[in-house]
Amino acid sequence: MSLSRTDRQLAALLRVCALLAAAIVLLILGFLLKESWTLLRQVTWTRFFTDASWHPVAGFYLLTPMLSATLYATLGAVLLAAPLGVASALFSQYYAPPLLAAVYRRLIELLAGIPSVVYGFWGLTNLAPLIGRLHPPGVSLLTGILILTLMILPTVALTADAALAAVPVASIRGSAALGLSRWEFISGVALPTARPGLASGILLAAGRAIGETMAVLMVAGNVAGQPHSLFDPVRTLTANIALEMAYATGGHRAALFVSGLVLMGMVLVLVGLAEWFGKERPHV
Amino acid sequence: MKKWGLVAVLILMIGAAVFLLSKPADTKIDKLVLTGSSTIAPLAAEIGKRFESLHGNARVDVQTGGSSRGISDARAGLADIGMASRALKDDEKDLHSFTIALDGISMILNSANPVAALDKQQIIAIYTGKITRWTEVGGNDAPITVVNKAEGRSTLELFLHYFGLKNTDVKPHVIIGDNQQGIKTVAGNPDAIGYVSVGAAEYEASQGAAIKLLPLDGIAASVATVRDRSFPLSRPLNLLTRNEPTGLAKDFIEFATSPQVHDLIEAQYFVPVPH
Amino acid sequence: MSKNTLATGLVCLAAVLVTSVFVWLLTDLVMHGLPRLSGPFFVEASQNAGRSGGIAPIIVSTALILLVAIVTSAPLGLATAVLLSEFTRPGSLFGRLVRRSLDVLAGVPSIVFGLFGNAFFCLYLGLGFSILSGGLTLACMVLPLLIRTAEQGLQAAPNDYRLAAAALGMSRSAALTHLLLPAAMPALVAALLLAIGRAGAETAALVFTSGYVDRMPDSLLDSGRALSVHIYDLSMNVAGGDANASASALVLIGLLLIINTIAMSLAKQWRIVTL
Numbered sequence: 001m002s003l004s005r006t007d008r009q010l011a012a013l014l015r016v017c018a019l020l021a022a023a024i025v026l027l028i029l030g031f032l033l034k035e036s037w038t039l040l041r042q043v044t045w046t047r048f049f050t051d052a053s054w055h056p057v058a059g060f061y062l063l064t065p066m067l068s069a070t071l072y073a074t075l076g077a078v079l080l081a082a083p084l085g086v087a088s089a090l091f092s093q094y095y096a097p098p099l100l101a102a103v104y105r106r107l108i109e110l111l112a113g114i115p116s117v118v119y120g121f122w123g124l125t126n127l128a129p130l131i132g133r134l135h136p137p138g139v140s141l142l143t144g145i146l147i148l149t150l151m152i153l154p155t156v157a158l159t160a161d162a163a164l165a166a167v168p169v170a171s172i173r174g175s176a177a178l179g180l181s182r183w184e185f186i187s188g189v190a191l192p193t194a195r196p197g198l199a200s201g202i203l204l205a206a207g208r209a210i211g212e213t214m215a216v217l218m219v220a221g222n223v224a225g226q227p228h229s230l231f232d233p234v235r236t237l238t239a240n241i242a243l244e245m246a247y248a249t250g251g252h253r254a255a256l257f258v259s260g261l262v263l264m265g266m267v268l269v270l271v272g273l274a275e276w277f278g279k280e281r282p283h284v
Numbered sequence: 285m286k287k288w289g290l291v292a293v294l295i296l297m298i299g300a301a302v303f304l305l306s307k308p309a310d311t312k313i314d315k316l317v318l319t320g321s322s323t324i325a326p327l328a329a330e331i332g333k334r335f336e337s338l339h340g341n342a343r344v345d346v347q348t349g350g351s352s353r354g355i356s357d358a359r360a361g362l363a364d365i366g367m368a369s370r371a372l373k374d375d376e377k378d379l380h381s382f383t384i385a386l387d388g389i390s391m392i393l394n395s396a397n398p399v400a401a402l403d404k405q406q407i408i409a410i411y412t413g414k415i416t417r418w419t420e421v422g423g424n425d426a427p428i429t430v431v432n433k434a435e436g437r438s439t440l441e442l443f444l445h446y447f448g449l450k451n452t453d454v455k456p457h458v459i460i461g462d463n464q465q466g467i468k469t470v471a472g473n474p475d476a477i478g479y480v481s482v483g484a485a486e487y488e489a490s491q492g493a494a495i496k497l498l499p500l501d502g503i504a505a506s507v508a509t510v511r512d513r514s515f516p517l518s519r520p521l522n523l524l525t526r527n528e529p530t531g532l533a534k535d536f537i538e539f540a541t542s543p544q545v546h547d548l549i550e551a552q553y554f555v556p557v558p559h
Numbered sequence: 560m561s562k563n564t565l566a567t568g569l570v571c572l573a574a575v576l577v578t579s580v581f582v583w584l585l586t587d588l589v590m591h592g593l594p595r596l597s598g599p600f601f602v603e604a605s606q607n608a609g610r611s612g613g614i615a616p617i618i619v620s621t622a623l624i625l626l627v628a629i630v631t632s633a634p635l636g637l638a639t640a641v642l643l644s645e646f647t648r649p650g651s652l653f654g655r656l657v658r659r660s661l662d663v664l665a666g667v668p669s670i671v672f673g674l675f676g677n678a679f680f681c682l683y684l685g686l687g688f689s690i691l692s693g694g695l696t697l698a699c700m701v702l703p704l705l706i707r708t709a710e711q712g713l714q715a716a717p718n719d720y721r722l723a724a725a726a727l728g729m730s731r732s733a734a735l736t737h738l739l740l741p742a743a744m745p746a747l748v749a750a751l752l753l754a755i756g757r758a759g760a761e762t763a764a765l766v767f768t769s770g771y772v773d774r775m776p777d778s779l780l781d782s783g784r785a786l787s788v789h790i791y792d793l794s795m796n797v798a799g800g801d802a803n804a805s806a807s808a809l810v811l812i813g814l815l816l817i818i819n820t821i822a823m824s825l826a827k828q829w830r831i832v833t834l
Contacts, residue, residue, distance in 0.1 A: 006732050007732055018642045018657045021635055021706065023660075027675070087573030104574060112760070114811075115790055115791075117787060117795070118584075118790060121804070122584050136475060138472060155753070158749065163711065181563045182566070183563040183565075207665040212668070214791070222434065223456055238668045241671070241674075242763060244434060244436055245670070246352065246353055249352060257674075260668070260671050263666075264671075271662040274662070326797050345770075347770050347782070348771050487798045488798055
């Protein structure tokens, strides 16, 4: 289909906008590289995975414990938030009467707007003592996972809700006409149709979990050691940057930016995985 | 109809933005920028507000960033005055420092913990992981949760210096960033031990937080003992400048070190220093 | 028990679980913060390091920061979403490149945005600690979220519309304005709301870009403390700030509730009129 002149102008304008949007991430990557360059030049990259510990002032730059912490925390949070979030969306779309659904949806929207600091604060004063009674110290990987789950749940729920709302009415009517039960419709028609939207929502939430800083800082314990159990205190890469950036100079500061690069690396892997899993299916 | 409503809203927003972006050209505003320690920031902001009310066209902008930031910004001229919650090290003596208040550091325990005092050796042993259960110091049969401060904080450096430790010796179970996080962590865990600013701890304890302050070397930890200089572990809160202060910076520093702000200092649970 | 009943049970259980945890959280906030909410709280400036007085300047700063973020990210985001949905072939390299870079952008940690925003907007572009810097940084942050949800919404618009428009000889732009955008409006509004919610909740990025100053801003170039930063300072840095921190959190949540309600009603009206 050939484009009219206004269309071509519009397309050109849109293309510029899209390039601008895409360029931002390159700017950020460039910034991270620039700030970590001094250290990367001096230190072989393997040291970030083989040094004895994380004590940058003394020249030890081991990142592995914090990398593990970030991985475990994100994985745990996504494993909990994905089913809960999708279930929430199913609830408001197909199970709840319209008024209840509207109220529930409003509640979830509300929760998307609670600052990370409030989650962290609440986690520290309410959740951590409870978990501490189970197994000291209370601030731990588990607490971090639970708080992260709470934080990314609205993202999953709201995007899943939007994806499910987009299931064509014809499919709903068709399923009813075929005599499918509600669950058969959901598992056989709605979820598969909405799969790209659901996947993208979960991906977005995972990205959010990887990048969360303040809340994890307050509830996960911040000890830079390899976690051996859910109850061990952990320090994620993000909490590490937040905790030490203000007081770091020279090599220490550059090391923190290197951990920023590692985070970006993780996100790139995540994006690659998502592309592999969530291939879009054409609508019929 | 709807379209015009939207256009109107858009025009309003752009108009507001233009209005806000333009600065009034007639009034001459004298701006002072302070950056540095987040411990001093609330106090500096309050002093700044009172200063502004006395000097009509002065503006005092306080930003945080940490003591090290305060020192480097003062040196680089990025800030007019730097804020640091510790004494200057030898290689920082090129800066001018002015102490506006004192702050003490106290060991805190959960109020449910029966232990009433710990001596220096015991604290060192606890923090280096040689004593791991409260029974060894006369408390309950429970593992000790050691709370330490994050690297680079002046509170940590003071603590390590006083007890003669290196940070690599310390075996913490929890690492915290700011004072309040420390207080809340200890308050939420009956077997925790930590250290925070005396004033903050005293205040929170008086408000019902589940913590208690331990005496250090036999001297009770309170704002009073910091004031009469009997408390052994205290630190100065300093304002720093690159050169001898002049103009607005000089006025501000004189104000901040005068008796006129003693009530503000005490309201933040620090101890004023007579000049 | 049939699969259907099991599914119903699980889904409702999930909803109950989610609701109860959040009610727990909100009740905690309300219990601590509601006593502090009063008329003066909304119109006065803060006093005593935020422990008393009100948060009027902070509300204004927050609103301005959000405004800047939305005004800059919405057009850019919508344009990109339209491009990705309507003007790129499904497998095109350009489309994939843009999408992947946005995915990566979505995963950048908030603290890195803060550092980047500080280096780029505050220092490199010379905006300093300002509402503008904070708003622009937040715009970068919410862009991927906006684009993704908006694109979903546009994709969901029935293909029949596009085919019918082509059959009628309408240009793509006309099809967009009259058919597709209105059809996608609820999703676009949802995208905007998600973005505002995410932006309003952001703390780390704003500490380094819009700063700490809690004075009523005169222009977008002034430093202004956002509600989330204020909540952080009161709960983590200032002794005795908890009550006002909870109250401020309630105000932030209430603000977002209002924005949500207005946007929802707008979306409903638009949809009814044009379809």
